[in-house]
Amino acid sequence: METIKIYSSARCPYAQRTRMLMIEKELSFELIEVDLRNKPDWFLSISPYGKVPVVVDDGETIYESAIINEYLDEKYEDIPLMPKEPFERAEARIWMDYCTNKYLVLSRKLLTDNGNDELQSQNKEKLKQAMIYMEKECFEKNESGAFWLGENISLVDLHYAPFFERFSAFKELFGVEWPEECLKIKGWWKEMQERDSYKMTVLPTDQHIDLYQSIMRNMS
Numbered sequence: 001m002e003t004i005k006i007y008s009s010a011r012c013p014y015a016q017r018t019r020m021l022m023i024e025k026e027l028s029f030e031l032i033e034v035d036l037r038n039k040p041d042w043f044l045s046i047s048p049y050g051k052v053p054v055v056v057d058d059g060e061t062i063y064e065s066a067i068i069n070e071y072l073d074e075k076y077e078d079i080p081l082m083p084k085e086p087f088e089r090a091e092a093r094i095w096m097d098y099c100t101n102k103y104l105v106l107s108r109k110l111l112t113d114n115g116n117d118e119l120q121s122q123n124k125e126k127l128k129q130a131m132i133y134m135e136k137e138c139f140e141k142n143e144s145g146a147f148w149l150g151e152n153i154s155l156v157d158l159h160y161a162p163f164f165e166r167f168s169a170f171k172e173l174f175g176v177e178w179p180e181e182c183l184k185i186k187g188w189w190k191e192m193q194e195r196d197s198y199k200m201t202v203l204p205t206d207q208h209i210d211l212y213q214s215i216m217r218n219m220s
């Protein structure tokens with residue numbers, strides 16, 4: 001088997017999802033760091049969207065973190081990260097979709113609406129309600145286990161973890177508070193921080209703050 005190649009950027013939360021998956025599944029891989037401010041031509045010829053992560057496995061190119069992670073989980077079955085039952089698989093995908101289309105959309109609004117106090121207080125309230133929804137509809141319904149789907153870590157945990165890592169930067173930049181109702185999510189986050197996959201990919205909050213500040217400067 002050829003070593004899997006992953007084209008990544010240390011600061012990219014989407015690439016982090018895939019790097020975490022490789023570590024959780026104990027896959028051997030070659031990590032290729034790409035300078036996204038100065039993308040080399042060879043990278044643009046590999047990455048159709050010019051984005052990381054991209055994976056090359058057995059000569060095939062796969063991109064988009066959620067698709068890569070499902071692909072690698074299906075192909076390398078020894079340590080499965082998705083449930084077997086179709087309904088449970090659908091539930092996992094619903095929670096990953098919630099991350100993309102709700103949690104991340106609301107988080108991004110804090111960046112785009114920075115400076116508008118009225119909109120920011122609405123954004124913070126919406127983000128809080130989204131977290132309370134996750135707490136009540138997912139974590140409080142789990143009968144056992146600290147993970148998103150219960151006892152076993154899954155693709156859903158890897159989907160959210162990089163963005164919870166960045167929560168402390170959002171607290172610092174925008175005063176976002178962890179809702180006091182979200183105790184089980186807090187327990188999950190504590191558990192995730194103990195994983196090797198997290199410890200080997202985490203960056204200090206200062207670096208996230210710098211990156212978000214530069215994103216906001218480029219917006220204005």
Ligand SMILES: N[C@@H](CCC(=O)N[C@@H](CS)C(=O)NCC(=O)O)C(=O)O
Nearest residue numbers: 012013014036051052053064065066
């Ligand atoms: N939906 C993509 C998002 C990937 C993405 O936005 N990557 C960023 C870095 S975090 C990137 O490569 N940006 C370069 C660019 O847009 O030019 C995924 O899940 O893989």
